Amino acid sequence: MPELPEVETVRRTLIEVIQHETIERVSVLYPNIIHMDQHEFTNLVVGQTIRDLKRKGKYLIFILDKHAMIIHLRMEGKFFLKRNEPILKHEHIIFTFRSGLELRYHDVRKFGTIHLVPLNDYLDTYPISELALEPKDLSVNQFYQSLRNRSITIKQALLDQRIVSGLGNIYVDETLFISKIHPTRKACDINDEEANTILKAATNVLDKAVLLGGTTIRSYTSSLGVHGRFQNELLVHMKQGEPCPRCQTPIIKIRVGGRGTYVCPECQT
DNA sequence: AACGAAACCTGCGCGC
DNA sequence: TGCGCGCAGGTTTCGT
Structure with a gap:
């Protein structure tokens, strides 16, 4: 699902549902998606609330209280919202919110990436720092x-x-x-x-x-x-x-x- | 610097 | 039906 319009569509749909949700638990079923020690990632993210959801190029940016969680869907990354359903084969990361709602990252080819960076300068931190402007903004x-x-x-x-x-x-x-x-x-x-x-x-x-x-x-x-x-x-x-x-x-x-x-x-x- | 190929993975459709 | 191959909306890395 990966180019700008598909990512933007995901962003617009997702923000309506997950804004203000607080992460209570994270299950990492396939750690390689996360470019950081999975336990460190989980410890940092739990307790933070999703304040906003932004996008730069093909990256989705979850604005949390102290961090920006930056996700690239690569070829086949998708999100599903569920609660209390059996975990499917290709669901690799499950964020459970206080409300009981679950945000599930699904990726058949496991190419997707998640980076967690400090909120204050995420634009100047890899990977967002590498991005050029989008066509509409580029002179x-x-x-x-x-x-x-x-x-x-x-x-x-x-x-x-x-x-x-x-x-x-x-x-x-x-x-x-x-x-x-x-x-x-x-x-x-x-x-x-x-x-x-x-x-x-x-x-x-x-x-x-x-x-x-x-x-x-x-x-x-x-x-x-x-x-x-x-x-x-x-x-x-x-x-x-x-x-x-x-x-x-x-x-x-x-x-x-x-x-x-x-x-x-x-x-x- | 640039090119191709391989790597990361899995599944699908095709020809045999 | 099964097998092997090529292909897939992306990006990085490695060798020439």
């Missing part, structure tokens, strides 16, 4: 400058969260299609006008996807708040063999930087 000049000396492809640059944050494989493909730019173009060959086009396209795509609750492909069990509808709006992603919405040329699938990439070979140049 064209700043973006252009970070591309101009790079020989990587523009797709790889857009996936690099230190250059621009929030985009993943789906929304990069969509952004580059809208921008009529081929994903294998060198980042340093993108001029400032094209950089502007890309940023605007990315902003629009992400905004629209957030409005529609994100994208749900490969029908996983609908997790909390993730019944997205943006998959109906996809122009190229997963559309291989189908006609390009602009020029009718069949969309092809290629590999760029190791990632499956959908592109119109005719109108993206």
Whole structure:
């Protein structure tokens, strides 16, 4: 579930339910998710109240009394809210609140990460400190400058969260299609006008996807708040063999930087 | 610096 | 039905 719109959808849904809940107990069933000694983590977190839930790029940030709990869902992380139900195979961390409600972190591939950092400077602490701004906040000049000396492809640059944050494989493909730019173009060959086009396209795509609750492909069990509808709006992603919405040329699938990439070979140049 | 591959994991769909 | 392979919305690490 991982790109910005899906994470934002989770954030909006979750905050309504868990704000003001106090953590009474934590069960860590798979410790590797937590980038800290699990007992230290549990000791620090128990007794703290969830004051707010924020997001930066693809990270969810639980604002507690003294700490920020920073969670990355990676490929398949999800949250479920339950009480007194049997624990499922892929539920790895269970936060039990004083109210009896349980927040369960579910992750089939166990790729997700949890960092606990002091609240006062979490923005300047790893991992949030590594993040670039999101497309809507990034200036064209700043973006252009970070591309101009790079020989990587523009797709790889857009996936690099230190250059621009929030985009993943789906929304990069969509952004580059809208921008009529081929994903294998060198980042340093993108001029400032094209950089502007890309940023605007990315902003629009992400905004629209957030409005529609994100994208749900490969029908996983609908997790909390993730019944997205943006998959109906996809122009190229997963559309291989189908006609390009602009020029009718069949969309092809290629590999760029190791990632499956959908592109119109005719109108993206 | 950059590229690919491997690593972290599991499950699914495909061809045979 | 079973097996092996490739693939998956992400990121880090390691070797060339």
